[in-house]
Amino acid sequence: xxxxxxxxxxxxxxxxxxxxxxxxxxxxxxxxxxxxxxxxxxxxxxxxxxxxxxxxxxxxxxxxxxxxxxxxxxxxxxxxxxxxxxxxxxxxxxxxxxxxxxxxxxxxxxxxxxxxxxxxxxxxxxxxxxxxxxxxxxxxxxxxxxxxxxxxxxxxxxxxxxxxxxxxxxxxxxxxxxxxxxxxxxxxxxxxxxxxxxxxxxxxxxxxxxxxxxxxxxxxxxxxxxxxxxxxxxxxxxxxxxxxxxxxxxxxxxxxxxxxxxxxxxxxxxxxxxxxxxxxxxxxxxxxxxxxxxxxxxxxxxxxxxxxxxxxxxxxxxxxxxxxxxxxxxxxxxxxxxxxxxxxxxxxxxxxxxxxxxxxxxxxxxxxxxxxxxxxxxxxxxxxxxxxxxxxxxxx
Amino acid sequence: xxxxxxxxxxxxxxxxxxxxxxxxxxxxxxxxxxxxxxxxxxxxxxxxxxxxxxxxxxxxxxxxxxxxxxxxxxxxxxxxxxxxxxxxxxxxxxxxxxxxxxxxxxxxxxxxxxxxxxxxxxxxxxxxxxxxxxxxxxxxxxxxxxxxxxxxxxxxxxxxxxxxxxxxxxxxxxxxx
Numbered sequence: 009x010x011x012x013x014x015x016x017x018x019x020x021x022x023x024x025x026x027x028x029x030x031x032x033x034x035x036x037x038x039x040x041x042x043x044x045x046x047x048x049x050x051x052x053x054x055x056x057x058x059x060x061x062x063x064x065x066x067x068x069x070x071x072x073x074x075x076x077x078x079x080x081x082x083x084x085x086x087x088x089x090x091x092x093x094x095x096x097x098x099x100x101x102x103x104x105x106x107x108x109x110x111x112x113x114x115x116x117x118x119x120x121x122x123x124x125x126x127x128x129x130x131x132x133x134x135x136x137x138x139x140x141x142x143x144x145x146x147x148x149x150x151x152x153x154x155x156x157x158x159x160x161x162x163x164x165x166x167x168x169x170x171x172x173x174x175x176x177x178x179x180x181x182x183x184x185x186x187x188x189x190x191x192x193x194x195x196x197x198x199x200x201x202x203x204x205x206x207x208x209x210x211x212x213x214x215x216x217x218x219x220x221x222x223x224x225x226x227x228x229x230x231x232x233x234x235x236x237x238x239x240x241x242x243x244x245x246x247x248x249x250x251x252x253x254x255x256x257x258x259x260x261x262x263x264x265x266x267x268x269x270x271x272x273x274x275x276x277x278x279x280x281x282x283x284x285x286x287x288x289x290x291x292x293x294x295x296x297x298x299x300x301x302x303x304x305x306x307x308x309x310x311x312x313x314x315x316x317x318x319x320x321x322x323x324x325x326x327x328x329x330x331x332x333x334x335x336x337x338x339x340x341x342x343x344x345x346x347x348x349x350x351x352x353x354x355x356x357x358x359x360x361x362x363x364x365x366x367x368x369x370x371x372x373x374x375x376x377x378x379x380x381x382x383x384x385x386x387x388x389x390x391x392x393x394x395x396x397x398x399x400x401x402x403x404x
Numbered sequence: 405x406x407x408x409x410x411x412x413x414x415x416x417x418x419x420x421x422x423x424x425x426x427x428x429x430x431x432x433x434x435x436x437x438x439x440x441x442x443x444x445x446x447x448x449x450x451x452x453x454x455x456x457x458x459x460x461x462x463x464x465x466x467x468x469x470x471x472x473x474x475x476x477x478x479x480x481x482x483x484x485x486x487x488x489x490x491x492x493x494x495x496x497x498x499x500x501x502x503x504x505x506x507x508x509x510x511x512x513x514x515x516x517x518x519x520x521x522x523x524x525x526x527x528x529x530x531x532x533x534x535x536x537x538x539x540x541x542x543x544x545x546x547x548x549x550x551x552x553x554x555x556x557x558x559x560x561x562x563x564x565x566x567x568x569x570x571x572x573x574x575x576x577x578x579x580x581x
Contacts, residue, residue: 055550062535063559067566228463228524246490335432338483338494340464349465351481361562366465366483374527403550
């Protein structure tokens with residue numbers, strides 16, 4: 009809290025920041041009440057990239073919804089897919105094969121590293137550590153190469169399907185992934201070497217933007233922000249989904265809950281994610297990569313010219329899509345930003361009656377006022393970077 | 405999450421303090437559901453949050469769904485979570501549509517806001533209001549959050565049509581001018 013002396017002006021000025029501003033990490037508008045350089049009040053104004061995805065989902069068969077939901081939070085598309093596909097799988101009570109679970113885990117954790125890398129690069133940029141952006145994007149590109157190798161797309165891959173994943177990993181993928189696994193902890197150590205002894209970075213992040221653990225929980229904040237405040241809450245450990253219970257990994261937590269802790273927690277999470285990927289790759293079970301239930305899953309391409317039944321199934325699935333019996337489900341997973349929940353309401357037709365995403369960025373953004381009020385405007389920008397909101401996910 | 409007998413115990417205990425508050429209980433997709441009267445949702449949520457032995461102190465998500473043509477038409481879902489016991493419990497408040505019951509066509513369904521109990525509900529209740537036109541009584545700032553302030557209609561309702569605004573391209577210049 010900065011104290012103002014009497015001789016300085018005490019006039020409160022309302023300043024508009026954004027919606028188009030490089031430091032707002034997307035199309036976010038901030039209405040800030042400033043007293044000198046000190047933030048006295050703040051209100052985030054959102055909705056500039058609202059595209060009505062949830063409404064669009066109601067007009068498409070279940071399998072065509074997957075590309076829509078991927079485009080909400082555009083940095084963690086695998087997580088959006090997993091939340092949605094997992095919810096539908098729970099509705100139709102379809103068990104996915106173990107290999108698919110492992111493959112999904114590998115890609116989710118690669119996506120987590122990718123998301124944190126973009127966060128580290130852009131937040132470093134905000135704080136004046138410009139070279140961080142280039143180093144982080146260099147590693148991010150390797151992850152995108154891996155995505156491209158397996159799915160054919162670098163972003164918005166549509167790799168997860170209801171029932172498993174669309175294709176098995178190709179030849180040569182494992183070798184490339186192992187190179188990445190060996191490389192990544194070294195790179196993280198290099199980032200630490202660049203930032204952890206950087207006087208400017210330390211003074212800009214330490215003891216800035218502290219919000220108590222109790223307040224964060226009241227505000228519904230989850231993910232690295234909550235863990236940085238010392239609460240070891242991670243849905244990967246708490247709930248049993250995919251194959252996370254098979255792996256040995258730690259949940260990094262902070263102590264103070266300032267911006268420095270948030271940075272440390274995310275960096276440690278990258279290393280832990282690398283460990284999960286390695287264990288999943290070592291223990292990758294043999295077997296099918298997608299469930300063998302022709303009512304929900306496309307038959308293999310090779311069967312189409314020889315099997316009439318396969319052709320009929322293929323035709324039915326592609327034209328009308330499968331029907332899902334009435335029911336509703338809320339399925340939550342741990343995304344790079346916290347609890348990502350997907351609520352799907354089925355009414356018995358081949359289109360969902362409601363698809364709702366509980367986006368962690370949207371909920372976490374409520375904590376931004378508490379993080380910033382009373383600090384300098386420059387620290388507000390740093391706090392926003394550390395909050396890591398993805399406006400595509402906030403506005404949906 | 406509480407099992408079926410546990411859910412009935414919760415129901416019985418709530419019924420003692422708030423008779424008629426719980427309309428139904430359910431078990432769907434391994435999730436315990438407590439269907440409550442929308443007039444008494446606040447006391448039930450407070451009870452679930454504060455009474456010893458239950459303490460669902462974390463509200464994971466608050467969202468709404470439109471069950472058209474069912475009646476009552478709307479439901480608000482409160483996804484409660486007890487982090488110590490790792491238990492989830494869904495509270496569902498059913499809401500009738502006042503405009504279909506012979507009331508004014510502009511009448512909006514109303515429910516008490518739970519922002520006082522769970523500050524995290526602030527944005528999420530605004531979102532529900534924005535898309536479903538459900539009014540939360542006692543919300544500190546109930547305005548549209550994602551749509552423009554001057555937007556007309558409640559787009560996530562099932563009877564809201566999906567349309568598009570005409571966009572002028574070279575090939576359709578004459579039609580739209």
